[in-house]
Each structure stands twice: as C-alpha cells, then as structure tokens.
Amino acid sequence: MTQEKLRLHAFICTNQRDPEKARECCAEKNSLNLMRKLKRAARTAGITDVRINKSGCLDNCEQGISCVVYPDGIWYTIPDDENAISRIVEHLAGGEPAEEYLMARE
Numbered sequence: 001m002t003q004e005k006l007r008l009h010a011f012i013c014t015n016q017r018d019p020e021k022a023r024e025c026c027a028e029k030n031s032l033n034l035m036r037k038l039k040r041a042a043r044t045a046g047i048t049d050v051r052i053n054k055s056g057c058l059d060n061c062e063q064g065i066s067c068v069v070y071p072d073g074i075w076y077t078i079p080d081d082e083n084a085i086s087r088i089v090e091h092l093a094g095g096e097p098a099e100e101y102l103m104a105r106e
C-alpha cells in the first residue's frame, strides 16, 4: 500500500528506558504487546487504510501507554485490555475517537 492511500496513521510508543532512570516508560507497561494486539484486531476488522507503527518516546511517558493518531493528532492512553483495543479499533475503522481513552494532556 502506498502512503497516499492511508487514511490514518497510529503510532504507539514502545520506548524502553533503563529501569534505573527516574522516568517511567511505555515498554514496561507492555506496549509492544499491545501494539501487536491492536494490529491484529485492526486486521481482523478488515481495516486496510490505517497504518499502525511503533514509535520512540512520545514524551508523555507518565500517561502511557502513549498513542497518537494522525492526521488528526488524537492522543490516547491505552491500557492493555481488550475493551480499550476494541474501542480504538472502532475509531480506526472510521468511528468517533474513543473518548474514554483520550490522553489527559496539559
């Protein structure tokens, strides 16, 4: 698929930080596994015009697992649970953003 045909692009932070560091990270909240589940769920839902990729730190570490969906710039905090995944997939499929998982941002 060429990039021009993508409708949405979701980035999920999978940054791993040294446990000795003061700041937490998304990887310790199982973000890589969550991204894989989200990809699988999107594929199962037949979504072909959305790309889901891992990203480095999105600088919202304390609110992670961090996800941003472009081009609209919708930010999510996604817990690693099935309800969250299915709500985000509804958004990616063309529905409204999943309000209950919008990231609280300053």
Ligand code: FES
Pocket: 013, 014, 015, 016, 024, 025, 026, 027, 056, 057, 058, 059, 060, 061, 062, 064, 066
């Ligand atoms: S480690 Fe995920 S937003 Fe910083």
